[in-house]
Amino acid sequence: MAGEIAASFASASRPGISRHLRVLKECGVVRAEREGKAQIYSLSPAPLNQIRDGWLASFGSMQVDSLKALRKRVEARKRRS
């Protein structure tokens, strides 16, 4: 719960932690489930795993390879009929 989470941060306020949790929930990194009056927060690892597991690296080379392929096609035949 937000209060328990805030207690682990020496200098954070409860409202500050709640705001932070709301942002993390909007980003899909954290899930919240209601239990009575309390919200129980848990981590959703999928979004972070996708970033961590290197898919971004495959995008980087794909993008450069795509641009190189475009240039090759265009410069090989400067005029199309």
Add this chain to the structure above:
Amino acid sequence: MGLVIGLLNVRRSILIQATSERVWEEFESFERIGAWLGRGHTLHVFEPRRGGEVDMSVEIDGERRHYGGPVLIYEREREVSFESNWEPPHAWPVPTLWTIRLTPLYDATLVELFHHGFERLGAAAADNLQGYEDGWDVKHLKALRSIVER
């Protein structure tokens, strides 16, 4: 006016020795775009018009995962922009964005490819995006250009 490129973006660019009119020809149909876009990934759908659909896929951990979204901008000889999100259950809460921009430069055309909108994904994205950038060695590109343009 084109799409605004946000703070957290990846930019790749290339200079092509041809007019933007000529370069744009390679954007005008699915067949032509498929011949160059998505090397290493697979382009399944690209409808070259505003509101058209883009669907690509890549293999991650032995699983084929699709991503894409609607075309937001399709401006002749200037820009193509589309939303990019993973298909459920891997979807982000908000999509990222791709923008490909053509700018005439002397007798050539500068083609820039931006993958952007990552700032919408929160603090973790900022950290990991730096890893994405650091992983690419620009010397690679320069070496290749010197071979191709010899």
